[in-house]
Amino acid sequence: MDERSALRRLAAALPAAGDDAAIVDGVVVTTDMLHETTDFPAGTTRYTAGWRAIGASLSDVAAMGAEATAAVAAYAAPSLVETELDDFLAGAKAVCTAVGAEYVGGDLDTGTEFTVASTALGETDEPVRRSGAKPGDVVCVTGRLGRTAAGLRAFEAGDVERGNDLFRFPPRVAAGRALAPHATAMMDSSDGLARSLHQLAAASEVGFDVVWSDVPVHSAVDDYATDATDRRELATAVGEDFELVCTLPPAAVAAAREAVPVSLSVVGDVTANGVRMDGEPLADEGYTHE
């Protein structure tokens, strides 16, 4: 069973699951586990790991259109090294500060592999789900895509400083709050644009027609892409960018753009069915842990 099948099983077993985060009495809660071998390339600093692990959970809070209030983490490593722990905590606190949340501690343990489980909390009375997109809406993304894909290439190329810089993404909490009154559906792009569109399509029972030339590509992608095909892959299929993908009624785009503190790009239209890019079926491919 791969992770996607397992997640479907989990979602089926738990009515509250299947969105970016669960909501209990207005409290948003989401948890993620990251591992050194799959999530932190060689050269990732503990500061970056703390930022990125907590940031991934804060991104799920953002995707619900919620305010982020707090985060905790459980940290395990083969040995607990004081400087590493201090760096991790500094990164965890910095990303919380960046979105107005409070880092309130966690658990420490030894384990065979460096592993971080992060949990973020948020608050909202009107969460934005994945299931509200309607044909006639447009689909938008915040920021630019491919940042993590470029970061992975930077680490591969031995450019550790740039890799770390690209890996410390800004969670889009303020953008999610600003989009919440307008968006009909929203999620984060943690599995890549292509897979996010398929997930929104399934949850909302709609389709998408996306225009590749309208997809905003992160400038770092151009430094590492080997050709046009590779560039498109990096921007749409690698994922872990933690930008927001949302649908809006066309009439709401101007007001949403005004309210959102980052760029908001219209990349296509919501249709009755099928997920297409430039008229061709867009494969449901992205980042899957096997």
Add this chain to the structure above:
Amino acid sequence: MDERSALRRLAAALPAAGDDAAIVDGVVVTTDMLHETTDFPAGTTRYTAGWRAIGASLSDVAAMGAEATAAVAAYAAPSLVETELDDFLAGAKAVCTAVGAEYVGGDLDTGTEFTVASTALGETDEPVRRSGAKPGDVVCVTGRLGRTAAGLRAFEAGDVERGNDLFRFPPRVAAGRALAPHATAMMDSSDGLARSLHQLAAASEVGFDVVWSDVPVHSAVDDYATDATDRRELATAVGEDFELVCTLPPAAVAAAREAVPVSLSVVGDVTANGVRMDGEPLADEGYTHE
């Protein structure tokens, strides 16, 4: 740096840490990570693992005197096996149901070792901290101690069914709620009675005089203890029992006993300083992951 030094460092860096759980705007949050090699002896079922991992976090909510509202878990294993995942979810949901909380999903991942990171949420307007014990109070424990120590011996002896049964402890959420109006300080006994007393002593700046013959010992301990010294070790130093250790003004004991749905044993007195059992210094020893 062992786990205790690391936790002290974490507590010093984070004002909100250092208790059983953090509190943000009345929401109690706590997270724990458990690993196969250190926390789940061979023979532990995934049902038991789900119960125990979530139960450990619910116990931290109980130790704050809070209502338990929800729990999530991140689950990692070398391969995601459908029956194992189903069993884990069933155990996680059962322990939530047992304390009136809702299991609301989580994250799945592959990793080199079976690992569970659990997070529990609760609500309280008046949390019970570790820092309120006063000389003249008495110190009490819920239930009986040594259940996990006996469970470990059961697994060692190959009595897997009994080991699993002993490992599925009942989190003391209802007891914690009932004790909250009376207790001056409270924590759970996850590190063993001896270490819990030292932690309460440090947080409250007090001491304890405990009477060994008043310590309630779990009946299973007698099935596995090799002699009287071993019996005392199993009951006081192994820990992971997740009972509550609290201090009460003597005048409140009768009302607390009336309100608490499990047994409540007075095991000693709060003093000005020093942690003693039967007049002898009680070593600050217990369960420490190295």
